[in-house]
Amino acid sequence: MRRSVAAWTLVAPALIALAMFFFLPIVAALLLSFTDFDLYALADLHNLRFVGLGNYLTLLKTPLFWQALGNTIEFVVLGVPLSIATSLGAALLINSKLARFRSIFRTIFFAPVVTTLVAVAVIWRYLFNTRFGVINWLLGLIGLGPVDWLGSPHWAMPAIVIFAVWKNFGYNMIILLAGLQTIPDDLYEAARIDGAGPLAQFRHVTLPALAPVMLVVSILTMAAYFQLFAEPYVMTQGGPVQSTTSILYLMFVQGFQFWNLGYATAVAFVLFAILFALTLVQVRLSRRWSGQ
Amino acid sequence: MRRRAIPVNVAMWLLGLFAMTPLLWMLSVSLMQPGEAAHFPPPLLPARPTVQNYVTLFATTDMARFFLNSLALATLATLISTTFNVMAGYAFAKLDFRGRDALFRWLLAALVIPAQVAMIPLFLLCKELGLVNSFAGVLAPSIATVFGIFLVRQYALAIPDELLEAARIDGASEWRIFRSIALPALTPILVTLATFAFLASWSDFLWPLIILNDTAKQTLPIALANLSREHVQDFELMMAGAVVTLAPVLLLFLALQRYYLSGLLAGSVKG
Numbered sequence: 001m002r003r004s005v006a007a008w009t010l011v012a013p014a015l016i017a018l019a020m021f022f023f024l025p026i027v028a029a030l031l032l033s034f035t036d037f038d039l040y041a042l043a044d045l046h047n048l049r050f051v052g053l054g055n056y057l058t059l060l061k062t063p064l065f066w067q068a069l070g071n072t073i074e075f076v077v078l079g080v081p082l083s084i085a086t087s088l089g090a091a092l093l094i095n096s097k098l099a100r101f102r103s104i105f106r107t108i109f110f111a112p113v114v115t116t117l118v119a120v121a122v123i124w125r126y127l128f129n130t131r132f133g134v135i136n137w138l139l140g141l142i143g144l145g146p147v148d149w150l151g152s153p154h155w156a157m158p159a160i161v162i163f164a165v166w167k168n169f170g171y172n173m174i175i176l177l178a179g180l181q182t183i184p185d186d187l188y189e190a191a192r193i194d195g196a197g198p199l200a201q202f203r204h205v206t207l208p209a210l211a212p213v214m215l216v217v218s219i220l221t222m223a224a225y226f227q228l229f230a231e232p233y234v235m236t237q238g239g240p241v242q243s244t245t246s247i248l249y250l251m252f253v254q255g256f257q258f259w260n261l262g263y264a265t266a267v268a269f270v271l272f273a274i275l276f277a278l279t280l281v282q283v284r285l286s287r288r289w290s291g292q
Numbered sequence: 293m294r295r296r297a298i299p300v301n302v303a304m305w306l307l308g309l310f311a312m313t314p315l316l317w318m319l320s321v322s323l324m325q326p327g328e329a330a331h332f333p334p335p336l337l338p339a340r341p342t343v344q345n346y347v348t349l350f351a352t353t354d355m356a357r358f359f360l361n362s363l364a365l366a367t368l369a370t371l372i373s374t375t376f377n378v379m380a381g382y383a384f385a386k387l388d389f390r391g392r393d394a395l396f397r398w399l400l401a402a403l404v405i406p407a408q409v410a411m412i413p414l415f416l417l418c419k420e421l422g423l424v425n426s427f428a429g430v431l432a433p434s435i436a437t438v439f440g441i442f443l444v445r446q447y448a449l450a451i452p453d454e455l456l457e458a459a460r461i462d463g464a465s466e467w468r469i470f471r472s473i474a475l476p477a478l479t480p481i482l483v484t485l486a487t488f489a490f491l492a493s494w495s496d497f498l499w500p501l502i503i504l505n506d507t508a509k510q511t512l513p514i515a516l517a518n519l520s521r522e523h524v525q526d527f528e529l530m531m532a533g534a535v536v537t538l539a540p541v542l543l544l545f546l547a548l549q550r551y552y553l554s555g556l557l558a559g560s561v562k563g
Binding site (some may be wrong): 017018023025093122134170198230272 | 308311390465546552
């Protein structure tokens with residue numbers, strides 16, 4: 001008895017805070033997405049009307065929504081494989097016995113992860129500068145360029161992808177590195193005796209052993225990349241010609257610049273549906289994997 | 293053997309250069325004379341290093357205030373969330389109460405829901421409570437976190453039950469046991485959690501952007517985003533602003549990286 005009183009006393013503050021500032025808003029969000037909550041309702045709740053699936057139907061008919069969805073998918077499709085490949089490369093390097101200063105490089109590779117996104121986005125905006133940017137200067141040295149990175153609808157999203165890879169590859173590197181360290185040396189030894197070179201060892205020992213971790217990492221990264229927002233906010237303001245407007249950017253503009261809060265919540269729920277589907281895929285796949 | 297080591301080390305240095313160049317470039321440009329960086333080819337080092345940009349930054353903008361705002365908010369968020377998370381995490385791991393496991397499963401399931409879904413109703417709630425434009429409003433969603441509770445619980449499971457039982461037989465109260473036995477045992481995860489909380493709060497962007505519209509209350513990231521729209525051409529000034537924003541988190545990470553990385557791994561097994 002005494003112990004359960006103590007237990008409830010200890011969990012109560014956290015649970016009350018979560019209930020009030022997380023669970024209640026989630027339920028409210030679902031209701032809100034079925035209303036036309038806007039600037040008028042914000043002033044006087046009597047102006048609020050129930051519109052059923054109206055917001056969702058409007059969304060489906062709005063070209064900008066489809067463009068935002070397409071832009072976000074472009075970011076995910078380009079960004080996730082590039083990020084994971086870079087993370088894997090970094091993890092393999094840090095794990096290699098041939099490499100020197102490994103723990104220093106581990107810290108260096110991870111440093112971008114802890115940086116404040118807005119601040120580094122500002123740095124990269126200058127690195128991508130068409131006339132004075134370091135990136136175009138480097139491209140010029142090998143005879144390419146100059147690319148109008150953030151000013152052209154074709155290059156703005158790839159530029160944001162490059163920035164995101166730089167910012168994030170250290171995170172998955174740490175997780176993949178932990179995965180690499182669980183692979184027993186005997187397996188490599190056996191492969192070597194069978195005459196496998198470094199590439200064959202990578203294909204037949206490293207990759208299969210790392211596959212389950214890679215799956216989890218890929219899906220978590222996809223989920224994170226679907227939440228693209230601050231990068232376009234700072235670097236391109238969603239442009240040029242809306243080529244970097246993401247789902248969350250659309251939610252922010254609709255919700256907090258035009259105050260179409262009901263409509264913006266519907267946008268947020270579309271994002272939620274995508275992330276939920278991704279989680280289901282992950283659960284399904286990891287079950288199949290562990291079932292083998 | 294030696295021959296194979298060369299490409300590995302070259303690749304390592306190249307990747308290291310990729311990771312470090314933006315940060316080193318930022319530092320270098322922040323020390324250049326105003327206007328020096330906007331040249332082709334881009335200068336990599338300042339011809340005559342100066343701290344003029346930092347002086348200008350603090351003299352002509354409210355940077356000092358924004359810095360203190362961020363520091364106060366991150367410190368408060370860290371203290372509050374670490375306290376509440378460690379209390380709840382310990383109770384979920386070590387104290388029996390009715391419905392405990394079901395409740396914990398529900399909390400874990402909630403990890404699927406992205407925080408942005410809650411943001412618009414949360415804004416309306418804060419408006420009702422009069423928290424818009426206040427630090428309390430910024431702090432509201434970070435009072436307790438499911439992830440933090442999860443992390444503490446995993447760690448607390450390893451505290452031996454016999455230790456707690458022995459203290460109970462000696463007549464110690466549950467509160468006393470929590471303070472004198474559990475908390476010392478949980479210190480490493482507390483440091484991890486506090487580091488996460490501080491960095492997350494310091495770098496948070498979307499929620500403070502929504503809830504704060506009074507310029508005087510802005511945090512560093514928001515102020516920096518606004519400044520960078522006004523001062524697009526002032527490379528050197530903006531890089532000084534970026535250094536001021538990044539220095540605290542990078543130093544904190546360097547000091548506590550062991551705790552940070554172990555927490556990251558403990559958190560990632562949840563998948």
